[in-house]
Amino acid sequence: MKHGSALLLVAIAAGALALVPLLAPPFYANLLVPFYGYAIALLGFNLLFGYSGLLSFGHALFLGLGAYTAAVVAGVWGIKEFEVALLAAALAGLIVALPLGWLAVRYRGIFFGMLTLAYGMLAHAVLFKFYHLTGGDSGMRVPRMHLLGLEFAAYNKIELLAGPFYYYCLTLCALAAFLMWRIVRSPFGLHLRSLRDNAQKAEYLGVRVHQFRLAAFAISGIYGAVGGTILGFRTGLADPELVYWTHSGHLVFMTVLGGFSSFLGPVIGALALTLLQDQLQSLTQYWxxxxxxxxxxxxxxxxxxxxxxxxxxxxLLGRRSAPSTASTTETA
Amino acid sequence: MKLSRRALLTSLAAAGAGVTAPGVFAPAVAQAKPCRIGILAPRSGIAASAGESGLRATQWAVEKFNVGGGIAGRKIELVIEEETNPKDTIERFQKLVQQEKVDCVQGIVSTGVGLALGPVAEEARALTIYWDGTTQDGVDEKLPNPKYLFRSTDNECEAVMSSLLAIKHWKGQFKTIAGINPDYSYGRNNMAAFVALLKRFSIEHEVVTEQWPKVGTMELTSHVAALKAAKPDLIFSSLLFADLPVFMKQAHAAELTKGTKLVFPAAGWQHTLMKKDFTPEGMIFGHNTLYFDNPKATALQREFVAWYADKFKDYPNWEADRAYFAIASYKDAVENAAKAKGASWPAIDDVIGALEGSSVESLGGKGSWRKDHIADQTFVQGFSTHANKYDFVTLDPARIETMYSTELQKPAGTNFWDWLKMAKFQI
Incomplete structure (x- = not known):
């Protein structure tokens, strides 16, 4: 697909998403809020998986981290600005990702996967067991927050989610996607791809393997935490299930469904799974x-x-239309 | 007569306005429209059997009520969604409210989900009645005076009742105690309540071991070994999921149940799986708010249990009673509010007002709503016996105890642990 037509498609998709609160029943705007959280997290996840070749089975840890950070910022410290929660979550994501990544990026394949899985399970155990700090199985409440300094007091939570917060998340997702696009198109992104395809050869050429992987791990951690903040705000709760390995599997599912070999594949996967799961859950208990x-x-x-x-x-459509155009020209 | 285009449009607009204006044909339309009740119940995983029991009771109630004209003349229609984790359940709740436009949402078994969903239900201004969920973080109420949300009895009711029974019947017969409880707030609070009541009644005791298996863990060998090594006189356990019969089998195989007093406040959730082969007689066995084989059962309970046994070749657990109580009390409140309003369909505030302080006969006995929207229900516990026609244990008919939850749960606004120290318990 040509660059211009791809951009046009993305613009149409973004425009269609912007129309959801206006044209679709309010439930669908609400339903799509977690999609934006997942989409942001998966953009980061795919930097690690699709671009660096490192499949994490514990990435939900960062989503949980984002949600718990929001709970602490708004619930414990009483800071009701969502932007502060986002920044704090991004910082927490970076701080946690650096030491974990430092150890994990030394491994590849199943070993990297198992190590990240272990991180996730450890985080789950900590959140579950430290009742006095984390609320144990009950988790921590994530109170309602202000968006861009505005309280939106006239809106109840559902209206807030389906209106202002929806557009907030759409904008955040677009910014995150743009930033990630720049990252993967930068020399840094090329380095990551070269590492994914042949780490040994890249190392011979002077690419600092561990540092680049660590940077990818840290960026994906930040994206995960930001996505988790949206999930926490939407549910109003940060609970240990957010970091459980099945939630990490959910991220892998979305990525595989959408396709990890393309930039927006995981985002498409998140959207498809969100809508599919919604329909299936209403249709059958065997969803x-x-x-x-x-x-x-x-x-x-x-x-x-x-x-x-x-x-x-x-x-395929392009190939089919090309000869027909040619024959039309010849006929003319 | 010539009809101009302007006149025609004006007439059509007037006719349209007449048809759509509220109050003209609204009552007839409202009566014809079914009353939609959204159900959120677990249908898979460790709480699936509870969800299934609740769903079956709801369906039975709907069939029964619809034969009698539904609710205030409107037939009942159920919209069922699955209760899973907090995030997804909130999504299903919003679908029921926003998309399906249900009149009332009922269900919720998990306290974790209930805790998260409570504020959402309030924000959505959607009448919501929990079957078994609370809005307690541990034992602390996080939503003290909700408007739209009605919660079940406190989770600790069954533990308080079992503890009182153990003290009443076994005082002086045990000293060393052990616990094996699920590793989450329910299990921890139940064990803590038992110990607190032993202290309250000055029962000399020593906790020799406390085991905290993860909820739903099926490999309990190490926990059984630890209990066996501790040689307790009494074991207190609020295991209640599919892990309970597994534990009992392993405990039986290790001869842990021989000569040890057993206090199991929530065993009734798995009652048909508690086979005689491995479940001893004489243990304190809680059936919560529905004991299917209660010799003092009401005609309503007998009718339901007979239908359940005939249709599903099974016997219901207490979730059936919780679900029936939710739908029966909603029906009762709507009809009372409608009567007060001259038979028109009542507004949500009228239904809420009618629910507060109301009482209905539920399957397991009387149930009522406190002013703070917490349920009061009838609890049944007793001592297990093998003398029955089933392959699982039931309660010894001569030793069944019934308590109303006003004796078992803290009053509005009080701290649970303070209340345990000061409450007047009838032993």
Whole structure:
């Protein structure tokens, strides 16, 4: 797909998302709020997975970190500015990611996966067991906060989520995507790809393998924490299940469903899974079974995910239209 | 007569306005429209059996009520969604309220979910009645005076009752005690309540071990070994999920149940899995608010249990009673409020007003709503026996105890631990 048409598609998609609160029933705007949280987290997750070749099975740790940071900032310290919570979460994500990443990026493949899984399980145990600090299984409340200094007192929480907060998250997601686009298109992003494809060769060429992977890990941690802050605000709760390994699996599912080989693949996966799960949960109590089957089918038949499928279809249509245009010209 | 376009449009607009104006045809439309009740119940995982029992009771109640004309003349229609984790359950709740436009949401078994959902229900201004969920963080009420939310009895009711029974019947017969309780606030508070009541009644005791398996853990060998090594006179356990029968099997195999007094306040959630082969007689066994084989059961309970056994070849646990209480009290409140308003469908504030302080006959006995929207219900516990026609233990009919939750839960605005020290318990 050409760069210009891809940009046009992204602009149309963003425009369509902006119309959701205006045209769709309010429930759908509410439903899409966590999608933005996941989309931001997955942009970071895919820097690690799609661009650096490091599959984390404990990435939900950072989402939990973001939600708990929001709970502390707003609930314990009483700072009701959402921007402060976002900044604090990003900082917490960085602070936690640096030591964890320093150890983890020395490993690849299953060892990296298992180590990150262990991080997630440790975080779950800490959140679950330290009742007096974290609220244990009950978690910590994330109170309502102000957006850009505005209280929106006339809105109840559901109206706030489906209106101002929706647009706030859409904007945040667009900014995060733009920033990530710049990151992956920068020399830093090229270094990461070279490491993913052949770390040994890249190292011979002078690429500092561990430092670059650590930087990717830290950036993905920051993105995860920011995404988690949105989830925490939306639910009004930070609870240990946010960091549990099944939640990390959820992130992997979204990424595989959307396709990790394209920039927006994980975001498409997050959107698809959010809408699919909503419909399936209302249709059948066996929705998990259906989701599992879909994941299996995607892995077998669509290894590049929905984004890969869309690219293939557009290429196919492009190829078909090209000869027909040529023949029309010849005929004319 | 010539009809101009302007006149035609004006007439159509007037006709349209007449049809859509509230109050003209609204009552007829409202009566014809079904009363939609949204249900949030666990349908998979460790609480699935509880969710299923509650759902079946709700469906039974709906069939029964619909035969009698529904609620205030409107047939009842259920919209069922699954209760999972807090984040997803809030999503399902919002779907029920915003998309499905239900009149009332009922359900919720998990306290963690209930705690998160409470403020959302209040913000949504949606009448919500919990089956088994509370809004307590530990034992502290986090939503003291909600307007739209009605919560179940405190989680500690069953532990208080079991503790009182243990003190009443076994005082002086045990000294060393051990606990095996699920590792979350419910299990920890139940164990702490038991110990606090022993202190309150000056029962000399020594806690020799406390085991905290993760909720739903099926590998309990090390916990059983630790209990066996501690040689307690009495074991207190509020295990209540699928791990309970597994524990009992392993404890039986290790001969831990021989000669040890057992206090299990919430065993009734798994009652049909508590087989005689490995569950001893004489243990304190809690059935919470519904004991299916209660010899003193009301006609309503007998009718329900017979239907349940016939249809599902199974016997209901207490979640059925919680669910029935929710829907029956809602029906009662709507009809009372409608009567007060001259038979028109009442506004949500009228229904809330009618619910406060109301009482209905639930499956397991009387149930009522306090002014602070917390339920009071009838609790049943007793001593296990093998003398029955089933392959699982039931309660010895001669030793069944019934208590109303006014005796078992803290009054509005009080601290649970302070209340335990000062309450007047009838032993």
């Amino acid at each position: 998990r079974l259906v989701l599992g089957a879909i994941l299996a089918l995607v892995v077998i038949f669509l290894p590049r995910g929905l984004a890969g499928l869309a690219i293939d279809v557009s290429l």
